[in-house]
Amino acid sequence: MRTRLASTWTAFRVGAWLGWKTESNWTHPLIYVLWSMIRPLTSGLIFYFMLRVLRGGANPLLPYVFIGTVVYALVGALLNSMAWAVLEDRERMGMLKFIAIAPAAMYPYLWGRGFAKVLANFVAVPLTLLVGVLFLGLPIQLGTIDWALLLGALPLGVLVITFIGQILASMTLMMARHGGSIGESLAAALYLFTGALFPITVLPSWAEAIARAIPLTYWLECMRRALWTAARDPALNTGLSQLSNAALLLILVGSAVALGALSFAIQRWAEHRAKEKGLLDMQTSY
Amino acid sequence: MTTAEHSAARRPKGPSKTVIFVRSVIGRAYPRVIGLQREKSWMFFDILLPLLATMSYVLFYTATGAPNDFKGLVLLGGAMSAFWMNVLWSMAMQLYWDKEQGNLQLYMLAPTSRMAILTGMALGGLVATTVRAAVILLGGALLFGIEYSVTSWPWAIAVFLLSLVALYGLGMLLSSIFLVYGRGAWQVTVALQEPVFFGSGFYFPVRALGTVAASAASLVPLTLGLDAMRQLLFPEMMQNFYFLSVKAEAALLLALSVVFIAAARWSLNRMERKSRQDGRLTERGN
Numbered sequence: 001m002r003t004r005l006a007s008t009w010t011a012f013r014v015g016a017w018l019g020w021k022t023e024s025n026w027t028h029p030l031i032y033v034l035w036s037m038i039r040p041l042t043s044g045l046i047f048y049f050m051l052r053v054l055r056g057g058a059n060p061l062l063p064y065v066f067i068g069t070v071v072y073a074l075v076g077a078l079l080n081s082m083a084w085a086v087l088e089d090r091e092r093m094g095m096l097k098f099i100a101i102a103p104a105a106m107y108p109y110l111w112g113r114g115f116a117k118v119l120a121n122f123v124a125v126p127l128t129l130l131v132g133v134l135f136l137g138l139p140i141q142l143g144t145i146d147w148a149l150l151l152g153a154l155p156l157g158v159l160v161i162t163f164i165g166q167i168l169a170s171m172t173l174m175m176a177r178h179g180g181s182i183g184e185s186l187a188a189a190l191y192l193f194t195g196a197l198f199p200i201t202v203l204p205s206w207a208e209a210i211a212r213a214i215p216l217t218y219w220l221e222c223m224r225r226a227l228w229t230a231a232r233d234p235a236l237n238t239g240l241s242q243l244s245n246a247a248l249l250l251i252l253v254g255s256a257v258a259l260g261a262l263s264f265a266i267q268r269w270a271e272h273r274a275k276e277k278g279l280l281d282m283q284t285s286y
Numbered sequence: 287m288t289t290a291e292h293s294a295a296r297r298p299k300g301p302s303k304t305v306i307f308v309r310s311v312i313g314r315a316y317p318r319v320i321g322l323q324r325e326k327s328w329m330f331f332d333i334l335l336p337l338l339a340t341m342s343y344v345l346f347y348t349a350t351g352a353p354n355d356f357k358g359l360v361l362l363g364g365a366m367s368a369f370w371m372n373v374l375w376s377m378a379m380q381l382y383w384d385k386e387q388g389n390l391q392l393y394m395l396a397p398t399s400r401m402a403i404l405t406g407m408a409l410g411g412l413v414a415t416t417v418r419a420a421v422i423l424l425g426g427a428l429l430f431g432i433e434y435s436v437t438s439w440p441w442a443i444a445v446f447l448l449s450l451v452a453l454y455g456l457g458m459l460l461s462s463i464f465l466v467y468g469r470g471a472w473q474v475t476v477a478l479q480e481p482v483f484f485g486s487g488f489y490f491p492v493r494a495l496g497t498v499a500a501s502a503a504s505l506v507p508l509t510l511g512l513d514a515m516r517q518l519l520f521p522e523m524m525q526n527f528y529f530l531s532v533k534a535e536a537a538l539l540l541a542l543s544v545v546f547i548a549a550a551r552w553s554l555n556r557m558e559r560k561s562r563q564d565g566r567l568t569e570r571g572n
Contacts, residue, residue, distance in 0.1 A: 026470050026472075026473055027470075027473070035473060035477060038477050038480065038481060039476075039479075039480045042480040042481045042483065042484040043480060043484075045484050046483060046484045046488075046489050046490070047346065049484075049490045049494050049495070050343075050346065050347070050350075050489055050490045051350065052490075052494060053356075053490045053491060053494045053527070054347075054350055054352050054356070055350075059350070061349065061350060065346070091387065092383070092386045092387070175325070175327050176321070176324075176325040176327065182327075182331045182335075185331045185332070185335035185336060185339070186331075186335060188335065188336065188338075188339035188342075189334075189335040189336075189338035189339050189342075191338075191339055191342040192338045192339065192341050192342035192345065193338075196342075197342055197343075197345070197346045197349075198342075198345055198346050198348075198349035199349065202345055202348055202349045203345065283387060284321070284325070
């Protein structure tokens, strides 16, 4: 058991170290952090201008969408990095097969790759929110932040996203490299169902049911409540206001456990299948 | 015998330059089209998920109570975003990716022009991208009941085609530049994705950014192409939001097409020479 834990830790550490190097050592760390801000910031600005075109002035939906879209950058980064790590190691570096035959498991290695990406976003996301506060009048104040909720929800959310990323990475083991990346496509599609941009009550009833089944919906609600005092304003009609903070955290804990077990099982199956079909050194350069 | 006659006499008989060019275009486009048929998962990741992503932008406008034309504006932006993604990931990045995989040296050895290979790449990529764009445009229109009131089909088709020619010209130019880059190319591509969605007004009329910013953003052909197509598809709404007249935008797109393709040709030769001199054509993992 002890040896297994040590081997898991080694695989995670190596994955994180390699992920950090491949992600960031092309430039200075400060430039890397600024570069990491580009995506969340421009996403937030898109919605700022969409609202500005419509109403011209301040809009009550701005804090809702800005916090949602900026925090959501973590989802995109994690999903993309884990799925992309498979493609990069398989097709660009040609080393996935070596990872597969190494004594350490692929599962914690991919975790490490994802973790490296999140690390940079832990700096970029707060900085982007700060830009929103300073230049767009976002109503976030240090004194009103619910730190307990924030510190409880953040790691739980990251855990949930990591498990989803792990499932996606497992599926990528059996797929070709398409134009962009499947992590990016999935993250973009989940925009629709997680209430990142608008309250889930805007969705048709069938889509709202899907939204309620996705743990990220509750995580984003937690993050909004932690950062923005008016997040529970009934006028927003989020459809989640009846849930207490504790209930939201409980849902996240349950989701993390369930997704963890699922991702582990899928990873084992997918890795076995990829070996069986000879896909670990597949090249899809069409 | 003159020098030209002498070299012509020494040249073995074979297909003309034009025939080689056309064959190369077909040869490079072929694997992209066939690859799509062999890997059906692209339909899910490249068509369905982007449709969902675009739907979330449409529903954001729904949440704000915007008129239907605004939703159409977003749909068009979502459809055209497919082309930008294709240009970035499957054109600009492709030679870099080919270099990493060892294909680039084969291209260099082949008795054909690199422009032919890039043109084939563009045409092959256009097949899947056009399907994706059409699904977003038509599927979204059906789902949200959006009507396009086209004022002039010939102009709409002309502007669309001009936008694509200029855009893929830009893709070829970027591709040649990325040929000499290391991993920085990758980061530049990521950095170009979202900011262009913002700067080119994919989800709101670009005039909202102000004349100076919109003019600067016009270097990306889709800025002008989107604005012109929106004027032709949603004339009533765009009366208040258009940036330049359709004719002016079409003329500028024509100019951009010529400039980008000429610049790509020049840059490709120059970068290829530089890569040969620096010994970077066969470089991997940097």
